[in-house]
Amino acid sequence: MLQDSLLDTFPKLLLARTRQHPNKIAMREKDLGIWQGWTWRQMYDEVRALACGLAAMGLVRGDKVAVIGDNRPQLYWAMIAAQCLGGVPVPLYQDAVAEEMQFVLEHAETRFAVVEDQEQVDKLLAVQEHCPKLEKMIYDDPRGLRHYAAACLDAFSAVQEQGRCFDADHPHYFEEQIAPGCGTDLAVILYTSGTTGRPKGVMLSFDNILITSRNAVAREGLRDDEEILAYLPMAWVGDHIFSYGQFYCAGFTVNCPESSATVLQDLHEIGPTYFFAPPRIWENLLTTVMIRMEDAAWLKRQMFHFFMGVAQRVGARKLAGQSVGLLDTLLYALGNVCLYGPLKDNLGLGRIRLAYTAGEAIGPEIFTFYRSLGINVKQLYGMTEASVFVCVQPDGAVRPDTVGTPMPEVELKISAEGEVMFRSPGVFSGYYKNPQATAETLEDGWIHSGDAGYIDAHGHLKIIDRARDVSRVADTHGSLFAPRYLENKLKFSQFIKEAVVHGQERPYVGAFINIDLAAVGNWAERRGLAYTSYTDLAARQEVYDLIQGEIARVNASLAEDPQMAGAQIRRFLILHKELDPDDGELTRTRKVRRRFVAEKYADLVEALYGPDHQITVETQVVFEDGRSGTLKAELLIRQVGAEAPLAVARG
Amino acid sequence: MAEATQPGSTPSVSSAPLLQVQHIELAFGAVQALSDVSVDIDAGEILAIIGPNGAGKTSLLNVINGMYYPQRGRIVFKGVERSKRLRPYQVARQGIARTFQNVALFKGMSTLDNLMTGRVLHMHTGLLSQALYWGRARRDEERQRAYVETIVEFLEIEAIRKTPVGRLPYGLQKRVELGRALAAEPVLLLLDEPMAGMNVEEKADMCRFIFDIRDEFGITCVLIEHDMGVVMDISDRLVVLDYGRKIADGPPHGVRTDQAVINAYLGVAHADA
Numbered sequence: 001m002l003q004d005s006l007l008d009t010f011p012k013l014l015l016a017r018t019r020q021h022p023n024k025i026a027m028r029e030k031d032l033g034i035w036q037g038w039t040w041r042q043m044y045d046e047v048r049a050l051a052c053g054l055a056a057m058g059l060v061r062g063d064k065v066a067v068i069g070d071n072r073p074q075l076y077w078a079m080i081a082a083q084c085l086g087g088v089p090v091p092l093y094q095d096a097v098a099e100e101m102q103f104v105l106e107h108a109e110t111r112f113a114v115v116e117d118q119e120q121v122d123k124l125l126a127v128q129e130h131c132p133k134l135e136k137m138i139y140d141d142p143r144g145l146r147h148y149a150a151a152c153l154d155a156f157s158a159v160q161e162q163g164r165c166f167d168a169d170h171p172h173y174f175e176e177q178i179a180p181g182c183g184t185d186l187a188v189i190l191y192t193s194g195t196t197g198r199p200k201g202v203m204l205s206f207d208n209i210l211i212t213s214r215n216a217v218a219r220e221g222l223r224d225d226e227e228i229l230a231y232l233p234m235a236w237v238g239d240h241i242f243s244y245g246q247f248y249c250a251g252f253t254v255n256c257p258e259s260s261a262t263v264l265q266d267l268h269e270i271g272p273t274y275f276f277a278p279p280r281i282w283e284n285l286l287t288t289v290m291i292r293m294e295d296a297a298w299l300k301r302q303m304f305h306f307f308m309g310v311a312q313r314v315g316a317r318k319l320a321g322q323s324v325g326l327l328d329t330l331l332y333a334l335g336n337v338c339l340y341g342p343l344k345d346n347l348g349l350g351r352i353r354l355a356y357t358a359g360e361a362i363g364p365e366i367f368t369f370y371r372s373l374g375i376n377v378k379q380l381y382g383m384t385e386a387s388v389f390v391c392v393q394p395d396g397a398v399r400p401d402t403v404g405t406p407m408p409e410v411e412l413k414i415s416a417e418g419e420v421m422f423r424s425p426g427v428f429s430g431y432y433k434n435p436q437a438t439a440e441t442l443e444d445g446w447i448h449s450g451d452a453g454y455i456d457a458h459g460h461l462k463i464i465d466r467a468r469d470v471s472r473v474a475d476t477h478g479s480l481f482a483p484r485y486l487e488n489k490l491k492f493s494q495f496i497k498e499a500v501v502h503g504q505e506r507p508y509v510g511a512f513i514n515i516d517l518a519a520v521g522n523w524a525e526r527r528g529l530a531y532t533s534y535t536d537l538a539a540r541q542e543v544y545d546l547i548q549g550e551i552a553r554v555n556a557s558l559a560e561d562p563q564m565a566g567a568q569i570r571r572f573l574i575l576h577k578e579l580d581p582d583d584g585e586l587t588r589t590r591k592v593r594r595r596f597v598a599e600k601y602a603d604l605v606e607a608l609y610g611p612d613h614q615i616t617v618e619t620q621v622v623f624e625d626g627r628s629g630t631l632k633a634e635l636l637i638r639q640v641g642a643e644a645p646l647a648v649a650r651g
Numbered sequence: 652m653a654e655a656t657q658p659g660s661t662p663s664v665s666s667a668p669l670l671q672v673q674h675i676e677l678a679f680g681a682v683q684a685l686s687d688v689s690v691d692i693d694a695g696e697i698l699a700i701i702g703p704n705g706a707g708k709t710s711l712l713n714v715i716n717g718m719y720y721p722q723r724g725r726i727v728f729k730g731v732e733r734s735k736r737l738r739p740y741q742v743a744r745q746g747i748a749r750t751f752q753n754v755a756l757f758k759g760m761s762t763l764d765n766l767m768t769g770r771v772l773h774m775h776t777g778l779l780s781q782a783l784y785w786g787r788a789r790r791d792e793e794r795q796r797a798y799v800e801t802i803v804e805f806l807e808i809e810a811i812r813k814t815p816v817g818r819l820p821y822g823l824q825k826r827v828e829l830g831r832a833l834a835a836e837p838v839l840l841l842l843d844e845p846m847a848g849m850n851v852e853e854k855a856d857m858c859r860f861i862f863d864i865r866d867e868f869g870i871t872c873v874l875i876e877h878d879m880g881v882v883m884d885i886s887d888r889l890v891v892l893d894y895g896r897k898i899a900d901g902p903p904h905g906v907r908t909d910q911a912v913i914n915a916y917l918g919v920a921h922a923d924a
Contacts, residue, residue: 143805
C-alpha cells in the first residue's frame, strides 16, 4: 500500500500507482459480451488525454464538473481528470428527472457536464436555459446524438483527441497542474438526496476521503488484489468511497457491469472479493434462492434444509472463531462441498472476503443466512457527511443487533438527548452554500447524526431510531421508547406485516398488529382453520395466540437489553383491516403514518390503556374501485408478558 | 424524441429509388389481394404502409420479400429488375430482411443462438468444418459472434443473451426477432407490425430503435403499423392501401387529411349505419 503522506490527492496517487505497477489491471468493463480491462498505464493515458482536452476547452482550477450516468470507467476518469486540473467533480443521480438535476447544476454552478448518453443529454438540454453557468456537455455514447446540432455538445473521444494535441503542444501542463493540489483542497461535492427539502451539497476534501479510506483499508485488511463490482449510483457516497477512494488507496480492481439489468450475471462472472449491498439486495438474492429451492426436486430440497440447519448452528460460530465439535466440523465440511460452495458460487459470492450491508436495518434471519454460509457480511454505520465510515462490526465479534465499533480515528459520543454524535478526519467541511444547514449539523467538529442510539456493554454502537421519533415511556424508569425499532423487531416475524406501537407518555407500550394474510392464511390452512376474510382471520383466538407468541419473543429480546427492557409490549390488538395507502394510513412507499393512525383509531389507542378486553369498532374504508363502506368488528385486546422476563428490568 | 432530433427528413433522392414495385397484381383464386400497386422506396427513408384489415399490406411485404409471386408487375431492386422466380432466401441474400406479424423465432433456443441464425448468410465455412469447430470455422464463428454482440448492445438485450426466447415476454421476443433481421446486415428491412401487442413504453423503445436503425446502420425501413400516433411520429412517408389498391402516398400530415383515406378508415362512402 502506498502510505506516503506526500500522496495527499487522488491525482498524485494516480501517478504513483501508474509508476509502481503500470501493467496491473485497474478497471474492467463488460463490452460486447467480453470483459475489457484497462491497466493503470492505459487508464493513465486515457485520463491524461481527457484532462488535457478539458484544459483545452478552458477548464480552470475551481470549476465544477457534473458527472452523470451509470457506472462507466469513462465517468470515473472524468472525475479524476477534473481533479487533476484542480476542478471539482459533482456526481448526480442518473435517474433523477430534469428538474431535480437543474437544482443541483444551478446550485453547484457547474461549467462542464460529462454524461453517459442521449438520455442524460436530453435532460440537460431541457434545463440548460435555467443553468447559465453550464457551458459544455461531453457525452460518452454517441448513439442517437448524430443529429443534435447544439454547439455545447462534444463527444468524449473528440475531447480526448483535442487533449492529445494540447498535450503535444504543452507537454508539462498535466503534471504542473497536479503538483499544487493538496489534501485540504475540496475533492468532491456529493448531493444528499434528502427526504425533506432541497438536496444539500456535502463538501469533502481529499483528506476527508483519503484518510477515511486508508483507515478502513488498514482495519479491514483490504489488499490490492480485491475485485469489486461498481454498480451503485456514482452520486452516492458509498460508491465514491468503495469504487473511487479505496480504489486509489488500495489499488484493487473495479469492475463496471454491462448494464443495470445484468448486475446479477456480472456479479456471478466477476466473483467479487469485496462487496457492498443494501439490505434490499441481500433480501432479493435470498428470495431467489428460496423460490428456486421450492421448485427443486425432493432430494435436493431435503439436502438444502438439512445442511442449512447445520450451517445455522455451526457457520456463525466458525466465522466468529469459536470452537465447534468434531461432528459439526465434519458436517459443515460436507455441507460446504454439497451445498454452501455451489450456492455461493451460483450467487457470485464464492470469493467474498468482506461484504457490507448498510442504510437500514437488515432482518436478522437474512443476515444470519449469509453469515452461516461463511460469507463475512458485516453491518456498517456511516453518513455522507463522515465520508461513510463511522462504525463497522469488527471481525470475530459480529453482534447482529449492533453496528459495531468505531473505525480508527473516529470518536463517538451520545448526547444528553440520546443522539449519536461523532468526530473523525472524514467529517466534512460543510454544505456547499448552505451555512445554516451546516451549523445545524456540525458543532465544533462533531456531527449530529440525527440518530438515537447508545453504546452497549461491549463498546458496540446500537442505533435504535431517528432521534426526533424517540421519546420516553411514562413508567418508573422513564424507559426509552423508539417506535421504529420496536416495529422493525415485530415486522421481522413472517406473520406480522405491519405494526404500530404506542407508548409516548403512556404507562407502558401497546401495539396494533396487521397480520400477513399470506403467511397466517397458509399457517391456518395447515391447521385446518377455516376463515372467510382478513377481518375474520384476524379476530381468531388461535391467531391471537400465534401473534402473542411472536410478541413474547420480541419482549424476550428486549428484556436482554437494560436500555430497552422497559419498552416491552404489554398489550396488543390485531387490527380488523389492513393498513392501506388508499385510506391514508400508509405512505405510497408503504411507511406507516404513525400520527395519522393514532388519530384515526384514537378509541382503540385508549382501549389499549383501558380496563376492557374487547371493543367494538366501526371504520370507514375505501375500496379499490373508489367506493367507500363501513367495516364493523369486535376486537380483542390481549395482555402479554406475565411470563416475559421483565424481572431483568425491574431488578 | 427530443426536439433536437431533426433527421434530414428527405435523404438524397437524387439517385434512383432503392426499390421499385411497379403495377403489381396479386390474386388468390377469385380474391384480388393487390391491384395495380406501385410504390417507390427511397434509400434511407422510413416508409409506413397502413390500411384497414385485409387491405393487402402483408401481401405487399410478402411480394417484396419473395414469398408470393405476383401475377403481373415488376420489382426493381438497386436498379436491377428481379427475375420472376426468385426464392425468398435469394431475396434475403440480396439484402432484404424482415420480421413477422406473429413472432417466428426458435422458441427453445437462446437469444444469442437465434441471432446467430441471422448470420447464416454471412458464414462461409462448410458443415463439416463447423461441426469440428476448427481453424477457419472457429475464426468465422468468432467474427459472426462479434457482429451479433454489436446487435445485442444496440438493442439493449444483454441481460437475456442466454435465456431461451420462449421464456421471454412478448415485447422482448419482438426485439429479438428484430435483432435477427438486423444480424443479416440488410439494406432494406421489412417490419410487419413491429409494435403489435406492446405497451406504451415498449412502443416508445421500438420507435427509438427504428430511428436508430436508420441513423446508425443506414438501413431503409418499411413497416406496417396500426397505431396512427406511432406512424405519424416516425415515418417519413405513408402509403395507404384499401381493398388491394393504393389510395394515397405522401408525407404523413398530407395523407391524414386526404379524403379518400378518411373514407377508407371511417367507412363514410358506403356505410349505412
